[in-house]
Amino acid sequence: MNSNLWRLLKDPGAAIGIALLVAVVVVAALAPVLYPQDPWSMAGRPFLPPFTDPQFPLGTDMMGRDIAAGLAYGxxxxxxxxxxxxxxxxxxxxxxGGIAGYYGGLADDALMRVTEFFQTIPTFIFALVMVAILSPSILSIILAIGIVSWPPVARLVRAEFASLRGREFVQAAIALGESDRHIILRQILPNTLSPVLVMGSLMVASAILTEAAISFLGLGDPNMMSWGYMIGASRTVIRQAWWMSFFPGLVIVLVVLMINLVGEGLNDVLNPRLARKGRA
Amino acid sequence: MMSQRLLSVENLTIALPSAGDRVNAVEGLSFNLNPGEILCIVGESGSGKSMTASAIMGLLPDAGVKVQSGRILFRGEDLLQMSDERFRTIRGSRIGMIFQEPMTALNPVMQVGDQIEEVLEAHGIPKADRPGRVLSLLNAVGLPEPAALARRYPFRLSGGQRQRVVIAMALALEPEILIADEPTTALDVTTQAQILELIRGIQRSQGMGVIFITHDFGVVADIADRVAVMQHGRIVEIGPAREVLDQPADAYTQSLIRAVPQFREKPLPPSPEAEPVVRVRGLNKTYVTQGGFFTPVREFKALDDISFDIRRGETVGLVGESGSGKSTAGRCLVRLIDPNGGSIEYKNTDLAKLSRSQLRPFRSKIQIVFQDPYASLNPRHTVGQSIMAGPLAHGIDAKTARERMNRLLIRVGLDEAAADRFPHEFSGGQRQRIGIARALAVEPDLLVADEAVSALDVSVQAQVLELLRDIREEFQLAMLFITHDLRIASQLCHRVLVLHKGRVVESGETTSVFRNPRDSYTRSLIDAVPGREWHHSPGGDSTTRSFA
Incomplete structure (x- = not known):
């Protein structure tokens, strides 16, 4: 695994992605130290443009809240x-997906029908409705996004399990009398992790986008500053104060782009045979 | 003299990408092909024989494989220096090629007639002439009802029929050279015999030069005029087929020929014990494909009333072609597949009737070794983990399991250090040894070997067979040996059962079944074994020739 990490770092795209993501994590972790004041509090003059006051490098919003602090907490x-x-x-x-793929038959049919049921509902609207019903909070947003995004994972894992189940090393494990639990967890699961890891990294990016969209529509956690909320709140004043929506938007684009770069780098490292063209 | 030669390869060297385990795939290769002769290139996997064929056809893989030096002269013109356009007019029309895997050599979503027409179109045959040419080609390769067959998709044809279509495509423009890369390796023996006969017949009637690449000396004996033996990218011996086969000069050729399995003449001494380890009675397996609203339910009888006994120390061979049900029988025995009917009696327990959980304690008693040495080991587990998993699952403590694993690794010819390494670090033969060690780790009474040596090169095959024979004697193991290769079955098995379409058509002591087959199907199988007429070392005692 260490050699994989090394190969990942040698991919320039992935290396830049990792570096920037680490920076974002550090800023997020140190937000209370960097900006001891509450990001909701009025810190300065409203509508302060960026790069004018060194105390507020990215300017302030219509309530005089520090944009930079908002980004860090967001x-x-x-x-x-x-x-x-x-x-x-x-x-x-x-x-x-593992249960459906390994056992097949009735279990597979039942679980896949449930998966298809979830897949037929437009994901974003479903998430929005769930947040609205559960009352907006960070927990309900996490829950809603988690519930709408598992079906693709289940289908991927099911397909991997179903094909690995017929492989001879799994057949040998069955013939040796290993328990189902052992075969699923020790024999098959480790062999499915690479595609799941790649898919997961890309799902983080789409989850961030979904959260931003939910907050943009005003259904975010009212107690927590978030990028989507900042864009949503500033959309009415976009002509007077472009920086209020520009910086959160830029950060979202950058973070999602970086996560995608890392995800693709992971894909190249973990599935060398499916590596993107032009690398050979 | 130069103009007489169809093709001459001069001092060809092909470099491998730097990551490879050797520098050159092919090194300093030189040979000629004359009109109207069949030149066989034989060698084990990795000898560079397929790379040679790809180089002649200009089909070398892009990634880092480059021709370093040398010339390939086709009628005096160097193929390597030729422009792509010029090469295209030669490829397909004057040099044809047949590949190993007929399914992947055909486009699955295109009717076979259209695929042949495409070849004709590419080389400028007028449209009006094409359908007639297609039919006559399909006729020439011995396919029944060419008109109907031309409209079928490849998946509806059998393996042998597909290979005939591929041959028809290669012959479409009456090439002067035909390159055949292991064209019969994926086929059953009886089909193989027919395809070999077809290639030989067409070659004679058209006077083509054929380069036939194979790993099987039996095929060489049946078809070759001249033979080139390759090892590590070099030709170690080249000469007329009879000479090379009967008096090989090179030590490597000698060892290869010695490793080719032969029919045993004397029966093996029968196992002394009378009480069978397993008693199989009336085993049945029917596959039912689920019908939909408009499609009827279809049934396929994979096994039809199979019965046999296996005693301690005895090996029973299960032979037959693909689809005969031999693998299904093996998998029913280890209960990887549930049989529909019949009994598998082991120590007064009918294993066929037990539920999955009741079966658990009996699992260790019947073990299986698979065909594919690459798929049969978990790539993410160390060899030690793979071997110890069985004993641990049966409640043996870790210390005993580890001791047992170390002992078995040494027993199968590896060393204890192998335990901490991963499967990809081992060769095919070594992996097969690991698979055997894993099966033995739970101390079984019966070992099912499902084509356990079929994927291996002959010299490795001989060593693994030797190992199987040794452990059979050492552990007094009962063994069910499943194979399509009658020669191997005859080497190892006390008794054989010949399977055809799920039924046992003949059974009995191995040498007497193979010498005097009573059933016509058994006879056709034996007649199809490649290289039957080839008796090498005529003065020697062929009865005792073994794998040593």
Missing amino acids: ARVSLIVGIVSTACAIVLGVTL
Whole structure:
């Protein structure tokens, strides 16, 4: 695995992605130290343009709140939502997909019908409705995004399990009398992890986008500053104060781009045979 | 003299990408092909024989494989220096090629007639002439009802029929040279015999030069005029077929020929014990494809009333062609497949009737070794983990399991250090040894070997067979040996069962079945074995020739 990490770092795209993501994580973790004041508090003059006051390098919004502080605190929300909801989706998807793929037959039919049911509902609207019903909070957003994003994972894992189940090393394990639990967890699961890892990294990016969109529509956690909320709040004044929506938007684009770069780098490293063309 | 030669390869060297385990795929290769002769290139996997064919056809893989030096002269013109356009007019029309895997050599979503027409179109045959040419080609390769067949898709044809279509495509423009890269390796023996006969017949009638690449000396004996033996990218011996086969001069050729399995003449001494380890009675397996609203339910009888006994220390061979049900029988025995009917009696317990959980304690008693040495080991587990998983699953403590694993690794010819390495670090033969060690780790009474040596090169095959024979004697193991290769079955098995379409058509002591087959199907199988007429070392005692 260490050699994989090394190969990942040798891919320039992935290396830049990792470096920037580490920076974002550090800023998010140190937000209370960097900006001891609450990001909601009025810190300065309203509508202060960026690069004018060294105390507020990215300017302030219509209430005089520091944009830079908002971005730092917003990073926490985005990262938490992205990572935790993806983790939920992967746990759920791997469990259901694994059971369906390994046992096949009735279990497979039942679980896949449930998966298809979830897939037929437009994901974003479904997430929005769930947040609205559960009342907006970071927990409900995580839950909603997790619930709408597991079906693709389940289908991927099911296909991998179904094909690996017929492989001879799994047949040998069955013939040796190993328990189902052991075969699923020790024999098959490790062999499915690479594609799931790649898919997961890209899901973090889409979860961040979904969270931003939910917050943009005003259904974000009212107690937590988030990038989507900042864009949503500033859309009415976009002509007077472009910086209020520009910087959060830029950060979202950059983070999602970096995660995608890392995801693709991971894909090249973990599935060398499927590596993108032009690399050979 | 130069103009007489169809093709001459001079001092050809092909470099491998730097990551490879040797520098050159092919090194300093020189040979000629004359009109109207069949030149066989034989060698084990990795000898560079396929690379040579690809180089002649200009089909070398892009990634780092480059021709370093040398010339390939086709009628005096160097193919390597030729422009792509000029090469295209030669490729397909004057040099044709047949590949190993007929399914992947054909486009699955195109009717076979259209595929042949495409070749004609590419080389400027007028449209009006094409359908007639297609039919006559399909006729020439011995396909029944050419008109109907031309409209079928490849998946509806059998393996042999597909290979005939591929040959028809290669012959479409009456090439002067035909390159055949292992064209019969994926086929059953009886089909192989027909295809060999077809190639030989067409070659004689058209006077083509044929380069036939194979790993099987039996095929060489049947078809070759001249033979080139390759090892590590070099030709170690080249000469007329009879000479090379009967008096090989090179030590490597000698060892290869010695490793070719032969029919045994004397029966093996029968196992002394009378009480069978397993008693199989009336085993049945029917596959049912689920019908939909408009499609009827279809049934396929894979096994039809199979019965046999295996005693301690005895090996029973299960032979037959693909689709005969031999693998299904093996998998039913280890209960990887549930049989529909019949009994598998082991120590007064009918294993066929047990549920999955009741079966668990009996699992260790019947073990299986698979065909594919690459798919049969978990790539993410160390060899030690793979071997110890069985004993640990049966409640043996870790220390005993580890001792047992170390002992078995040494027993199968590896060393204890192998335990911490991963499967990809081993060769095919070594992996097969690991697979055998894994099966033996749970101390089985019966070992099912499902084509266990079929994917291996002959010299490695001989060593693994030797190992199987040794452990059979050492552990007094009962063995069910499943194979399509009658020569191997005859080497190892006390008794054989010949399977055809799920039924046992003949059974009995191995040498007497193979010498005096009573069933017509058995006879056709034996007649199809390549190289039957080839008796090498005529003065020697062929009865005792073994794998040593």
